[in-house]
Amino acid sequence: MIEVQHISKSFSGRKILDDVSLVFETGKTNLVIGGSGSGKTVLMKCLVALYTVDEGDILYDGRQFSKSTEEDKRLLRKDFGMVFQGGALFDSQTVWENVAFPLQMFSSMHESEIKDRVEFCLNRVNLNAAYQLYPSQISGGMKKRVAIARAIALNPKYLFCDEPNSGLDPKTSIVIDNLIQEITEEYNITTVVNTHDMNSVLEIGQKIIYLNKGQKWWEGDKNSILETDNKEVNDFVYASELFQRIRKASQKL
Amino acid sequence: MKVFETLGKYFLFIGIVFSRPQQWKRFWKQFFFEVNSLGINSLPIIMIISLFMGAALTIQTAYNITSPFIPLYAVGLATRDSILLEFSPTIISLILAGKVGSSIASELGMMRVTEQIDALEIMGVNSGSFLVLPKILAAIFINPFLIVISMFLGMAGGLIFGLLAGVVSTHEFVYGLQYAFVPFYVSYALIKTVVFAFLITSISAFFGYYAEGGALEVGVSSTKAVVYSSIILLLANYLLTQMMLS
Numbered sequence: 001m002i003e004v005q006h007i008s009k010s011f012s013g014r015k016i017l018d019d020v021s022l023v024f025e026t027g028k029t030n031l032v033i034g035g036s037g038s039g040k041t042v043l044m045k046c047l048v049a050l051y052t053v054d055e056g057d058i059l060y061d062g063r064q065f066s067k068s069t070e071e072d073k074r075l076l077r078k079d080f081g082m083v084f085q086g087g088a089l090f091d092s093q094t095v096w097e098n099v100a101f102p103l104q105m106f107s108s109m110h111e112s113e114i115k116d117r118v119e120f121c122l123n124r125v126n127l128n129a130a131y132q133l134y135p136s137q138i139s140g141g142m143k144k145r146v147a148i149a150r151a152i153a154l155n156p157k158y159l160f161c162d163e164p165n166s167g168l169d170p171k172t173s174i175v176i177d178n179l180i181q182e183i184t185e186e187y188n189i190t191t192v193v194n195t196h197d198m199n200s201v202l203e204i205g206q207k208i209i210y211l212n213k214g215q216k217w218w219e220g221d222k223n224s225i226l227e228t229d230n231k232e233v234n235d236f237v238y239a240s241e242l243f244q245r246i247r248k249a250s251q252k253l
Numbered sequence: 254m255k256v257f258e259t260l261g262k263y264f265l266f267i268g269i270v271f272s273r274p275q276q277w278k279r280f281w282k283q284f285f286f287e288v289n290s291l292g293i294n295s296l297p298i299i300m301i302i303s304l305f306m307g308a309a310l311t312i313q314t315a316y317n318i319t320s321p322f323i324p325l326y327a328v329g330l331a332t333r334d335s336i337l338l339e340f341s342p343t344i345i346s347l348i349l350a351g352k353v354g355s356s357i358a359s360e361l362g363m364m365r366v367t368e369q370i371d372a373l374e375i376m377g378v379n380s381g382s383f384l385v386l387p388k389i390l391a392a393i394f395i396n397p398f399l400i401v402i403s404m405f406l407g408m409a410g411g412l413i414f415g416l417l418a419g420v421v422s423t424h425e426f427v428y429g430l431q432y433a434f435v436p437f438y439v440s441y442a443l444i445k446t447v448v449f450a451f452l453i454t455s456i457s458a459f460f461g462y463y464a465e466g467g468a469l470e471v472g473v474s475s476t477k478a479v480v481y482s483s484i485i486l487l488l489a490n491y492l493l494t495q496m497m498l499s
């Protein structure tokens with residue numbers, strides 16, 4: 001469980017996060033949704049302490065994180081897996097080496113065990129070829145999937161995904177969404193996913209936070225989000241023609 | 254004020270970098286990789302520059318000796334001392350500041366702006382130590398060898414091109430190279446080299462590691478890395494000379 005208590009964050013006087021309080025639950029996929037520029041990435045980076053918050057606290061299973069020492073941060077971070085919005089693959093290393101990296105750094109596995117684990121992770125994101133290619137030689141969607149494989153390699157206790165399926169085709173998106181949910185439930189971890197993809201919301205939204213202009217605007221799950229009368233959330237959900245048609249169809253029934 | 258702030262940040266950075274590697278196997282792998290990429294790869298340019306530097310020094314000195322009272326072996330002696338004291342340790346280090354400094358700063362800067370450094374931090378890796386320590390130690394290890402090679406080639410260049418130009422004879426030049434040799438000059442040169450290696454790599458790494466923004470800023474930080482490491486190198490050269498030779 002990750003508790004966020006009254007955090008605020010400004011960049012050069014511009015308030016990006018404004019008194020945000022929320023709880024991310026263990027064993028659930030917690031989604032943070034919101035329009036572009038609403039502060040999702042900034043919130044996630046505050047969670048993992050890449051940004052220091054101006055005010056407020058962040059607690060991991062009751063442990064203070066935002067104010068701990070570098071050494072303590074490093075210790076807790078060994079339980080983190082994170083997928084950056086841009087992938088952040090190590091471009092001097094091949095796909096295979098990228099996924100093997102955390103295992104080589106922090107596990108006591110032998111070479112053969114590492115090999116099995118890397119293959120297992122790459123299989124789960126549907127990447128069975130391309131092991132020996134470098135990040136510059138693979139497509140954007142493939143980079144995302146390598147980043148996901150790398151994030152889950154060490155069986156993290158806390159998984160952070162910043163738009164894990166932006167840039168993926170609808171079919172692969174669903175594979176990735178399901179993978180994230182499976183891992184979350186199978187290992188009972190705390191997962192936070194930033195997204196503005198309504199498919200993902202309905203697919204894996206066990207808990208949903210709607211951010212608007214750096215504030216928590218609404219909270220619910222994949223069922224209640226279709227019925228809420230919150231105007232901004234409605235605008236977000238029914239932005240696409242597809243969802244408007246579905247709503248009309250269901251109202252006729 | 255900004256100067257002191259940057260200086261403080263630099264020393265904190267050095268503190269982060271000089272912490273115990275989290276994984277020795279990785280460290281050594283990276284160390285030898287850097288010895289090759291920062292050191293061995295610079296060998297061709299160093300060899301060419303040293304040969305011609307020695308050549309120019311010898312010919313210049315010979316042409317400037319017009320008095321019949323100065324023996325011709327003084328050409329060898331002057332070439333030797335200039336190479337040992339300044340040309341090899343200082344000029345070659347300056348060239349390395351340009352070559353190695355810009356490559357370190359742009360590599361780290363690129364890793365910073367594409368969030369690769371953040372990705373390392375999230376895994377629990379001490380990115381400063383992981384990325385920078387092997388570079389600094391590799392340069393401190395390999396640069397003295399490069400400088401010694403440069404010294405020999407500089408003197409060889411002086412001899413070869415001096416003969417070709419017909420300004421010295423082998424006998425006089427070699428006699429001059431050995432005449433009144435001060436072994437301490439070599440130690441002095443190597444101490445300078447080690448200090449310069451540390452300054453070049455740590456200063457360029459500093460500018461790359463804290464780059465912010467995009468490709469443009471990476472370019473700017475790479476330029477800054479070269480400018481600052483060159484200036485500070487020359488400043489250190491002055492201080493060390495003052496301290497060790499006076």
Ligand SMILES: Nc1ncnc2c1ncn2[C@@H]1O[C@H](COP(=O)(O)OP(=O)(O)OP(=O)(O)O)[C@@H](O)[C@H]1O
Pocket residue numbers: 011012016034035036037038039040041042043085196
């Ligand atoms: N390092 C930074 N310095 C200054 N401003 C920043 C920084 N990072 C983000 N911002 C600002 O914070 C706001 C929120 O950005 P953020 O990246 O969190 O949006 P987002 O919700 O993730 O959007 P998207 O869905 O497009 O990824 C933006 O207005 C952005 O300009």
Ligand SMILES: [Mg+2]
Pocket residue numbers: 040041042085162
């Ligand atoms: Mg974002």
